[in-house]
Amino acid sequence: MEVLTKGAGAIMAAFTLILLFLSLHA
Numbered sequence: 001m002e003v004l005t006k007g008a009g010a011i012m013a014a015f016t017l018i019l020l021f022l023s024l025h026a
Helices: 002-024
Strands: none
Touching: none
């Protein structure tokens, strides 16, 4: 369960960074 939680957290963090990057460069 810990591995899945960490994996989901990493995916969410990356997704958030991508959204921020796109919004800043839109």
